[in-house]
């Protein structure tokens with residue numbers, strides 16, 4: 278800065294300096310008494326020195342400016358050259374309408390065959406879609422570009438990131454996969470048969486497993502006769518998923534042709550690290566596949582937020598429940614009951630006869646082990662048949678049937694009390710969520726396929742989706758209590774049998790030999806058909822409402838869809854009974870009833886006669902249930918809108934099935 282100022286005043290400084298020099302010379306000459314001519318000569322010499330110095334200074338300045346100019350020019354040229362040749366696209370867009378105002382040649386190269394991507398609407402999309410980190414990827418032809426947007430300067434940078442994206446997908450595809458294959462019903466199929474027959478079954482399984490291993494080049498290791506471990510990578514898993522796990526269907530069909538009641542259930546998981554956790558998630562997934570009925574595959578990535586992906590499960594439950602398990606559960610449950618101060622039994626919201634039947638049998642189990650037990654109910658959630666059954670139980674001789682309202686239950690709950698949840702396993706479906714939260718000790722007994730929303734740390738879960746009803750499960754456990762005394766009253770046995778009867782539609786659906794054995798046991802305990810008929814009777818008003826829904830039905834191919842009347846409200850049982858009725862119509866494989874529910878949502882009940890999975894359809898509408906008995910609750914829509922959604926789902930499912 279100072280130098281510059283000095284530069285500007287340099288000519289003046291020279292003149293002043295030379296004038297001072299000249300005055301000094303004059304003074305010296307005066308003192309030396311020289312003449313006029315010497316003064317003039319000295320003046321001329323000094324003037325020449327000044328002129329020469331001024332000229333040199335001017336020249337020096339001129340040369341400086343030229344070299345700066347030259348330097349600037351060359352810098353500008355090389356910047357332009359870099360912009361022109363660097364492998365980064367730079368584009369400036371108008372801040373008014375996003376039209377491109379300028380771009381470098383690399384942008385030209387990028388969009389050579391895709392020029393419409395340079396139009397204002399695309400540029401606008403790029404600028405607006407940019408995520409929080411300010412980066413996004415754009416595919417142009419076969420390349421991937423990372424995009425950075427400088428919104429202040431209206432600039433977009435396109436950086437070739439093809440190799441980075443490829444590297445990422447290579448990492449993703451090489452993620453390790455761990456899986457467990459379980460052969461369903463192996464124990465039953467190989468029990469009580471000759472060694473040579475068992476060898477035939479073992480060979481059949483081994484041949485199939487070898488076939489899977491060589492077809493997909495995966496490593497499969499035998500753990501025991503009915504369990505195998507798979508190790509592979511995500512790329513191979515993708516291929517198998519692309520084939521929709523066809524080998525599970527092949528295995529089932531080949532087994533069927535040989536009269537073996539065998540299917541495969543598989544749990545798989547994958548991730549980048551922590552092999553122990555991947556293995557544990559795979560085991561959890563296998564358990565989920567089993568409780569969903571077996572003959573299916575469940576895959577879930579080893580991260581907390583991952584949702585399970587299902588393959589198969591296209592036929593009703595294939596897993597036969599084993600007597601050995603029922604016996605083991607009886608022992609485990611007895612231990613837990615004995616360690617508790619008292620026991621509370623709670624069904625799902627709006628408990629039906631099966632929930633009550635299971636609760637009654639559970640209460641008896643606890644009493645037989647010397648513990649006081651209570652069945653809890655909420656008077657705001659009572660169905661007519663359950664109301665009748667509770668009234669009947671309350672007629673018992675000792676006057677206190679241990680069926681209590683929620684407010685009493687809260688008072689009787691102790692620190693060491695046990696809660697047994699029956700006929701449901703989703704905490705969101707429990708009758709009183711706050712009451713459930715008060716318990717440290719929880720047991721679950723259910724015949725629904727296990728879902729995500731499961732009680733944390735349940736001490737024991739007895740979930741058998743192959744059972745007809747929760748009542749069947751508990752009564753069976755009750756039979757494994759050692760003493761031979763009369764265990765149930767006539768009313769209790771009748772309620773449990775009514776529960777089985779409701780869930781099996783009067784023994785016409787979902788029954789096994791075990792269902793009939795349980796029914797026969799209940800008859801031996803005094804279950805009475807006349808009482809059951811009275812308990813399950815339909816009120817005339819309800820009957821009219823059931824008919825309204827049935828008469829409002831439309832038929833689509835082999836589906837019947839019943840619709841409630843405009844603005845009329847219905848309850849669960851009415852909808853369920855209407856769906857049951859529609860399923861009895863000729864040519865109907867699955868029925869659906871859609872109405873406004875008294876609780877302010879649109880309710881759907883779905884039933885199928887065997888080969889069609891209505892659970893899958895209801896899951897798509899946010900509900901669930903069983904393979905041939907399911908339901909959903911939809912908020913913020915009208916029944917007609919829900920019907921349209923349902924028809925769309927059915928059309929897609931039909932199209933998928935035809936294309937398979």
Ligand SMILES: Nc1ncnc2c1ncn2[C@@H]1O[C@H](COP(=O)(O)O[C@H]2[C@@H](O)[C@H](n3cnc4c(N)ncnc43)O[C@@H]2COP(=O)(O)O)[C@@H](O)[C@H]1O
Nearest residue numbers: 629631779780849850853854882900901902906907908909
């Ligand atoms: N949101 C949901 N998620 C998962 N699962 C669900 C959901 N909503 C319902 N479910 C399950 O779906 C099935 C079917 O339910 P539904 O309401 O259509 O039918 C149940 C009862 O309403 C019905 N029922 C009760 N009493 C009688 C009777 N006297 N006659 C005829 N039908 C009757 O029977 C169904 C009982 O099913 P259960 O609880 O499985 O025993 C159901 O599983 C829901 O839990």
Ligand SMILES: [Mn+2]
Nearest residue numbers: 631700747780
């Ligand atoms: Mn049930």
